[in-house]
Amino acid sequence: xxIDDVFIKxxxxxxxxxDLFHHDSRLxxxxxxxxxxxxxxxxxxxxxVTYGELAKHGxxxxxxxxxxxxxxxxxxxxxxxxxxxxxxxxxxxxxxxPFAVVMRFDPTVKVLWEELTDWGHFQQAVDKAVxxxxxxxxxxxxxxxxxIKVRTVPRQEKPYPPLVEVAKHQPAYVHEGMRGTLVGxxxxxxxxxxxxxxxxxxxxxxERTAGGHVLDFRMRDATVEIDVTSDLHMEVPDCGDFLDxxxxxxxxxxxxxxxxxx
Numbered sequence: 603x604x605i606d607d608v609f610i611k612x613x614x615x616x617x618x619x620x621d622l623f624h625h626d627s628r629l630x631x632x633x634x635x636x637x638x639x640x641x642x643x644x645x646x647x648x649x650x651v652t653y654g655e656l657a658k659h660g661x662x663x664x665x666x667x668x669x670x671x672x673x674x675x676x677x678x679x680x681x682x683x684x685x686x687x688x689x690x691x692x693x694x695x696x697x698x699x700p701f702a703v704v705m706r707f708d709p710t711v712k713v714l715w716e717e718l719t720d721w722g723h724f725q726q727a728v729d730k731a732v733x734x735x736x737x738x739x740x741x742x743x744x745x746x747x748x749x750i751k752v753r754t755v756p757r758q759e760k761p762y763p764p765l766v767e768v769a770k771h772q773p774a775y776v777h778e779g780m781r782g783t784l785v786g787x788x789x790x791x792x793x794x795x796x797x798x799x800x801x802x803x804x805x806x807x808x809e810r811t812a813g814g815h816v817l818d819f820r821m822r823d824a825t826v827e828i829d830v831t832s833d834l835h836m837e838v839p840d841c842g843d844f845l846d847x848x849x850x851x852x853x854x855x856x857x858x859x860x861x862x863x864x
Contacts, residue, residue, distance in 0.1 A: 604727075605723065608713050609711075609727050609730070610730065610731040612711045613732060622710055622733065623710075623831070631707065631833070632831065632834070633660075633738055633787070633831060633833065633834045633835065634660055634704050634836075635701075635834065635835070635837075636649060636699060636702050637837075637839060637844065638795060639796065640795040640796070640853055641838075641844050641849060642765055643766065643856055644765075644847040645763060645847075646847050647669055648669065648700055648842060649698055650842075651702070652698050652699075653693050654695030656681075656702055657695070659704050659705075660705040661678070661680075662676055662705055662740065663704030663740075663787075664702070664703060664785055665701050665704075666701055667683060667698070667699055670757065670758045670768065671755075671757040672684050672685040672755060672756075673813070673814050674693065674804070675804040675805070675813060676785065677785050677806075682810065684752075684754050686773050688752075688773065689811060689812055690806060690810055690811055707740055709740075709742065712828075713828075714824070714826075715822075715824045715825075715826060716824075717822060718748065718821070718822045719820070719824070721817075721819045725800070728741070736790050737830065738789060738830075739828055739830055739831075741784065741787065741828050742826075742828075743821070743825070743827075744781075744783050744784075744824070745821040745825070746780070746823045747782055747819050748779060749777075749818075750776070750816065750818070750821070751774060751775070751776050751816075751819070752775055752804075752814030752815055753769075753772045753773065753774040753775070753814050753817055754772065754815065755815075756768075765856075766859055766860045768860075769861075774817065775812070781807070782813070783806050783808075784803050785806070786804060787801070788800060788801050794857070795853055796836065798857060803815075815861075
């Protein structure tokens with residue numbers, strides 16, 4: 603059975619049982635987001651939310667750090683900072699973020715996939731299977747990666763350049779034959795400016811010593827878990843550079859370039 607059909611079967615089974623969403627408000631897995639991807643694109647790289655505060659809203663997610671000092675990944679209740687050297691470090695509760703998305707991850711759909719698949723085919727398979735492209739999906743994948751390419755953003759100095767310029771000079775790393783975990787989200791197209799439309803995924807290796815923002819991969823022996831939610835709670839800064847940023851422009855092309863710059 604093709605991976606597309608496996609996903610479709612899994613989603614349909616839960617939808618028919620009526621348990622695709624967590625309807626009990628105590629179990630509703632609300633996405634919590636601080637600031638917007640549009641602000642990050644404009645160089646708003648400093649925020650007031652600490653990781654200690656962020657942890658109150660979720661233990662699974664991704665984001666970045668003040669001064670754009672690397673990529674963040676969170677799962678199993680632990681936050682990691684993946685710096686420009688490609689290495690992963692534990693995050694202090696006092697560290698701050700200008701942009702992050704977290705939730706309490708409790709997957710509805712689980713798929714086991716032993717065969718080799720790549721990043722493009724994986725996205726297509728999930729897109730084909732999801733019951734609606736207008737709600738939110740959190741994705742966790744544990745697999746063996748025959749090949750994975752990631753990047754990390756280097757710490758910036760003021761005056762901050764826009765993210766699309768930073769992405770042109772980001773260090774990239776290639777890992778082969780490595781077990782690891784993907785953490786990410788699929789946001790609807792209408793979320794442009796709020797978050798990354800489509801997939802935004804970070805990677806951490808099995809030893810939890812290296813990782814970054816995912817650019818490409820080939821994986822096998824994968825366990826794919828997906829949590830479905832229609833709840834998004836977003837808080838934006840009420841001070842600082844966010845208030846003066848030009849967030850009304852169409853940033854679709856710039857976001858795509860920044861996210862996929864190789």
